Amino acid sequence: MTKSFFLILLFICGLFSAQQNAYYQQHAKYKMDIDVDAANYTYQGKQSIEYTNNSPDELNVVYFNLFWNAFKPGSMMDQRVQNRGKTGDSRLNVDGVSRLASIPKDQEGAQNIHWIKQNGKLLKYEIQETIMKVYLNESIKPNSSTKFTMEWDANVPMQIRRSGRNNREGIDMTMTQWYPKISEYDYDGWATFDYVGREFHAPFADFDVNIKIDKNYVIGAGGTLENPSDVKGYTSSPTIKADKNNKVNWHWTAKDILDFAWAADPDYTVDSFAVLNGPKVYLVYQKSDKTAAWEESIPYIKKYYQLMNAAFGDYVYPTYSFIQGGDGGMEYGRCTMILGEAKSVQSLCGLMFHEGSHSWFQQMLATNEAMRPWMDEGFTSYAEDYIMYQLFPPTTPEANPFINSINAYIRWTKSGLEEPAVWLGDHHDNGTAYTFATYVKGETFLVELGYIMGEENLQKTMKEYYKQWHLKHPTDRDFIHIAQNISGMDLKWFHHYWINTTKTIDYGITNVQYDATSTTITLTNNGQVPMPIDFGVMLKDKSVINYQIPLNLTRVFKTKDINGTFTSLPYWPWTQKEYTFTIPYSKDQLSVLGIDFSQRMADVNPADNFVEVK
Structure with a gap:
């Protein structure tokens, strides 16, 4: 083989490989006609x-999700709840007994497929619990489209988890994950996870939805209502023209969202207001003394969107709806379903801002929740705490907005029940372990990155992450790639330790020797996760000197952070147990010595991180 021919061959192979691994995402356009029998909690679709x-x-082949098939005795969700007993989700069980096992027959969830066609021709399909596998008559070739049509009927299930009829606050119908929904196909293949209680994944899609329902109902939904003057609740004097069955049609549209969700109740009130440089926000809820905090929340919601846009990227959709209708709180495209009753406006806003922040870290930055729930719930929890700290500042000073999550994580590590965040969302053995692996470890992942790379670099990373990946399906590899480019650091080691293991950080000050003009300090790494060390020295005059002990794994070292600039010391090899250094201050000049004055490093035994000099 000649050299020139070999080089050409290499170029062609490289080009082919790049094309094979190039990013892509599927897309769907739904057009639906739904006829609701509200009295019997059924609909035709x-x-x-x-x-x-x-x-x-x-x-x-293609796959569809039929989520409501989970809500019946003997389903995989029921089995999962029974197998986990009291360690599972408390909303799914009472004292370890599955609530699904006792659903009456007429209140079971069901999505009964009548037929499905591709380009007008009937298709064969098989239903495997909450997954429908469809065998195609015509393969769908790359960069081409096809059209599916289908009819089905559905029974709205007893309200157990997220969806269903007559929730505990008296909302008639919460219609979430309610239609046959085409599964996502990406580099990892078809996302065909059985629905047993946790997270979702879907392609971006456009929706054009007509819902016929009794004229007395009001609907809240994640979309744009195209005929507000024809229905109850959205204009002061609507012209409601019911058909012979006493129903009216609600016409909703939405573009580039992952799903379309709605809720319906005859006692809903609809409030709306505009956010400067943000969406029009709808509050859809039952007004009462128990929901008084909803009206009080309006000025906070306005500030919330402005702060989120500035910190994490602009909300791209024209509307967002907070709807009373869930079993706690759950995010969907352009809306959330939450409980309406709240003890205070602060507690309501905490729930609203968590679910609302999923618009960034689930909808616009649409990671696969079933595979990487920590990127969804964890990043959202980070945003929630970041915003709540500003809108509801603590009455007593705290080290940082995330200190409560760090302390909760530290307490949990001592339980012996921790499970790695890398586990699939539905496959954690313990419900509380899932919460900490997903929400808390996901949030502290960002907190620790801010400590390692500096808060300014973290803020730049979050904005660049949004810039490159909003309205796409990023992975943790994509996020780390951006963080490394911005900081110049190697961060793969930290990603591995924090997400793939349950190893912990544990540094301590083990020896301090005072001389006439200097002090020598020895630190010990008692943990399994290596970290760079921000070391603070507070003098008697209350001034603070900041030292940085770099970790050789990062290769590039931090020079400044929230405490200002650092005096840099030689790096600490990650294989080395102890580290000794000398500072040019005598004992009578010193007040406090400490590891991480900012308290962002999640050290599981912080008691030995500080020495008060007396």
Whole structure:
């Protein structure tokens, strides 16, 4: 083989490899006609889906999610709850007994498929619990589209988890994950996780939805209402023209969202207001003394969107709806379903701002929640605490907005029940372990990164992450790639330790020797996760000197952070147990010596991190 021919061959192979690994995402366009029998909690459904295969693969099957099939005795969700007993989700069990096991037959969830066609031709399909596998007559070739049509009927289940009829606050219907929903196909293949209680994943899609329902109902939804003057609740004097069955049609549209969710109740009130440089916000709830905090929340919601836009990127959709209708709180496209009753405006805002922040870290930055729930719930929890700290500052000074999460994490590590965050969302053995692995470890992942790379670099990373990946499906590899580019640091080691293991950070001051003009300090690494060390020295005059002990793993070292600039010391090799250094201050000049005055490093035994000099 000649050298020139070999080089050409290498170029062609490289080009082919780049094309095979290039990012792509699928897209769907739904058009639905839904006829609701509100008295019997059922509906008839028709939909067409224009599905575009932007992948390099030829598809011979497609999959749909039929989430409501989980809400019945003997389902996989029921089995999962029974197997986990009291360690599972308390909303799904009472004293370890599954609530699903006792659902009456007429209140079971059901999505009964009548037929499905591709380009007008009937297709064969099989239903595996909450997954429907459809065998195609015509394969969907790369960069081509096909059209599916289908009819089905559904029984709205007893309100157990997120969806269903007659929730505990008296909302008639919470319609979430309620239609046959085409699964996502990406580099990891089809996202065909059985629904047993946790997270979701879907392609970005456009929706055009007509819902016929009794004229006395008001609907709240994650979309744009195209005919507000024809229905109850959205204009002061609507012209309601019911059909012979006493129903009216609600016409909703939405673009580039992951799902379309709605709730319906005859006693809803709709309040709305505009956010400067933000969306029009709708509050859809039952007004009462118990929901008085909803009206009080309006000025905080306005500030919330402005702060989120500045810190994490602009909310791109025209509307957002906070809807009373869930079993706690759950995010969907352009809306959330939450409980309405609140003890205070602060507690309500905490719930609203967590669910609202999923618009960034679930909807616009649409990671696969089933595979990486920590990127969804954890990043959202970070945003929630970041915003709540500013809008509801603590009455007593705290080290940082995330100190409560860090302390909760430290307490949990001592339980012996911690499970790695890398586990699939539905596959944690303990419900509380899932919460800490996903919400708390995901949030502290960002807190620790801010400590390692500096808060300014973290802020730049969050904005660049949004800039590159909003309205796409990023992974943790994509996020780390951006963080490394901005900081110049190698951060793969930290990602591995924090997400793939349950190893912990534990540094301590083990020896201090005072001389006439200097002090020598020895630190020990008693943990399994290596970290750079911010070491603070407070003098008797209350001034603070900041030292940075770099970690050789990062290769590039931090020079400044929230405490100002550092005096840099030689790096600490990650294999080395102890580290000794000398500072040019005598004992009578010193007040306090300490590891991490900012208290961002999640050291599981912080008691030995500080020495008060007496």
